[in-house]
Amino acid sequence: MTVRHDVHSSGIPAYCLSCQARRRGLCSALDPDRLAKLAKTSSRHSVEPGVELIGDAEALNSYSNVLSGVVKLTKSLSDGRQQIVGLQFAPDFLGQPFKAKSAIHAEAATTVSLCSFPKAAIEQMMKQSPELEHRLLRQTLNELDEAREWMVTLGCKTAPEKVASFLLMIARNIGSSVGPAARSACFDLPLTRADISDFLGITNETVSRQLTRLRMDGVIRIENNRRVTVDSMSRLEQRCGGRRPGRNRPIYET
Amino acid sequence: MTVRHDVHSSGIPAYCLSCQARRRGLCSALDPDRLAKLAKTSSRHSVEPGVELIGDAEALNSYSNVLSGVVKLTKSLSDGRQQIVGLQFAPDFLGQPFKAKSAIHAEAATTVSLCSFPKAAIEQMMKQSPELEHRLLRQTLNELDEAREWMVTLGCKTAPEKVASFLLMIARNIGSSVGPAARSACFDLPLTRADISDFLGITNETVSRQLTRLRMDGVIRIENNRRVTVDSMSRLEQRCGGRRPGRNRPIYET
DNA sequence: CGTTTCCTTGAGTCGTCTCAAAGGCTGTGG
DNA sequence: CCACAGCCTTTGAGACGACTCAAGGAAACG
Numbered sequence: 001m002t003v004r005h006d007v008h009s010s011g012i013p014a015y016c017l018s019c020q021a022r023r024r025g026l027c028s029a030l031d032p033d034r035l036a037k038l039a040k041t042s043s044r045h046s047v048e049p050g051v052e053l054i055g056d057a058e059a060l061n062s063y064s065n066v067l068s069g070v071v072k073l074t075k076s077l078s079d080g081r082q083q084i085v086g087l088q089f090a091p092d093f094l095g096q097p098f099k100a101k102s103a104i105h106a107e108a109a110t111t112v113s114l115c116s117f118p119k120a121a122i123e124q125m126m127k128q129s130p131e132l133e134h135r136l137l138r139q140t141l142n143e144l145d146e147a148r149e150w151m152v153t154l155g156c157k158t159a160p161e162k163v164a165s166f167l168l169m170i171a172r173n174i175g176s177s178v179g180p181a182a183r184s185a186c187f188d189l190p191l192t193r194a195d196i197s198d199f200l201g202i203t204n205e206t207v208s209r210q211l212t213r214l215r216m217d218g219v220i221r222i223e224n225n226r227r228v229t230v231d232s233m234s235r236l237e238q239r240c241g242g243r244r245p246g247r248n249r250p251i252y253e254t
Numbered sequence: 255m256t257v258r259h260d261v262h263s264s265g266i267p268a269y270c271l272s273c274q275a276r277r278r279g280l281c282s283a284l285d286p287d288r289l290a291k292l293a294k295t296s297s298r299h300s301v302e303p304g305v306e307l308i309g310d311a312e313a314l315n316s317y318s319n320v321l322s323g324v325v326k327l328t329k330s331l332s333d334g335r336q337q338i339v340g341l342q343f344a345p346d347f348l349g350q351p352f353k354a355k356s357a358i359h360a361e362a363a364t365t366v367s368l369c370s371f372p373k374a375a376i377e378q379m380m381k382q383s384p385e386l387e388h389r390l391l392r393q394t395l396n397e398l399d400e401a402r403e404w405m406v407t408l409g410c411k412t413a414p415e416k417v418a419s420f421l422l423m424i425a426r427n428i429g430s431s432v433g434p435a436a437r438s439a440c441f442d443l444p445l446t447r448a449d450i451s452d453f454l455g456i457t458n459e460t461v462s463r464q465l466t467r468l469r470m471d472g473v474i475r476i477e478n479n480r481r482v483t484v485d486s487m488s489r490l491e492q493r494c495g496g497r498r499p500g501r502n503r504p505i506y507e508t
Numbered sequence: 509c510g511t512t513t514c515c516t517t518g519a520g521t522c523g524t525c526t527c528a529a530a531g532g533c534t535g536t537g538g
Numbered sequence: 539c540c541a542c543a544g545c546c547t548t549t550g551a552g553a554c555g556a557c558t559c560a561a562g563g564a565a566a567c568g
Contacts, residue, residue: 510567512565512567514565516562517561522555522556524554524555528550528551532547533546533547535544536544538540
């Protein structure tokens with residue numbers, strides 16, 4: 001299985017060898033021959049923040065791996081209210097394999113680099129190799145799990161807890177951890193205050209107030225409105241709610 | 255494809271022939287031989303409301319098709335706050351194929367009848383037939399879509415809109431439609447007020463007040479606290495939010 | 509028939525929203 | 539390099555919606 005194919009199956013482009021998607025993404029489900037075949041049809045792009053990747057009800061003609069940056073998935077009501085229903089980080093797979101009943105909208109939140117494939121190429125390969133579909137099932141199950149996890153935040157938590165939970169989620173996804181055991185973290189916020197408010201189901205004024213409060217309380221530092229430093233992850237975790245005050249670990253009780 | 259196998263592949267139990275899961279559920283992915291094989295390991299149960307089907311962090315030793323009734327999927331914070339993250343109706347498939355990172359809890363909301371299989375039987379069959387895994391992927395994508403749809407309700411809508419949206423969702427899933435073009439509907443609420451409040455992220459008092467309001471306004475009628483009649487589905491839809499007042503259809507604008 | 513659980517209704521409080529204005533980045537053109 | 543415009547963010551004051559607490563009523567259960 002893990003025999004070295006590097007030498008003779010030279011059809012694999014060099015950039016695949018160091019690609020995140022090859023190691024941890026969808027491409028990891030492909031054997032070298034299939035990867036080489038798929039790679040021939042691939043192309044890399046970089047898109048600026050705000051660019052629409054999948055439009056509401058719009059036909060999608062390609063699938064992509066996210067290589068860097070953050071993509072926001074949104075849904076909106078026709079009166080303008082909007083909800084961010086998911087964020088995608090590298091090496092997530094972007095695209096709706098079988099169109100869902102309801103429309104979704106994908107937009108680059110930061111500068112995003114993508115590796116795109118024609119829709120047909122992926123779909124054909126999926127028919128041939130169950131491994132690929134299996135990998136897709138796993139990612140979908142993961143997204144479902146994340147969506148449900150976030151439903152708890154949306155439905156149960158207070159505004160301060162929501163903002164803390166958001167920061168923690170971002171720190172875990174794109175934070176460069178500093179210190180032993182990731183006791184602190186540092187990152188650029190991929191979303192504006194307005195985006196964060198759409199994600200958390202609160203107003204941007206409330207987001208701003210809660211960030212200020214976390215800053216005043218010394219839980220985080222903010223530079224240039226974007227760069228966030230979390231000095232103590234555990235203090236941030238305490239503010240996410242769901243833990244009995246004074247306890248650090250969940251208590252299993254019946 | 256649709257050649258009659260009834261006669262010679264007599265290994266299929268009679269109860270499968272009229273089963274919802276065979277027609278629209280997971281079993282529809284199986285050819286007669288495989289269905290017969292799987293059916294040998296299956297068993298039917300009926301469970302009362304409140305019975306736990308999948309416990310938090312508990313090993314799940316079987317998968318099931320929901321044949322009737324409603325199952326609620328919940329997640330909770332350790333301080334007791336709880337969120338219903340999904341409802342399952344017949345012929346949904348119940349069980350976590352590959353355990354998710356976060357724990358989920360499943361409980362019968364009404365009397366539920368199930369058709370259960372040993373975990374191993376399903377997993378083995380899934381390896382053999384990609385069709386089955388494909389069907390599972392489709393259901394998972396559907397559930398993801400529903401979860402995201404509900405996130406919009408949780409994050410964007412007001413309490414009156416949430417309650418109206420909930421009633422509409424239930425009516426569409428288990429309502430017996432009356433009149434032409436499903437202009438009205440009738441059903442038993444599968445959830446208590448407390449459950450509904452856990453689903454909508456509001457308190458049960460608020461749920462009760464909003465139901466009263468819908469009743470006062472003549473949008474619904476309620477008998478015995480459980481039986482709901484919606485006389486005009488369109489009036490209910492208008493109360494779900496997201497439509498410009500005075501409009502019945504979505505407006506596509508750029 | 510009492511007990512329990514669920515549901516409804518009311519009154520007062522609190523959290524979040526709304527509206528408004530000022531402050532801080534960023535980029536552009538003079 | 540500075541002035542300006544535009545956008546995002548912060549902060550404040552007041553309003554409103556949903557929550558909390560509390561009590562009473564209605565089904566369901568043994």
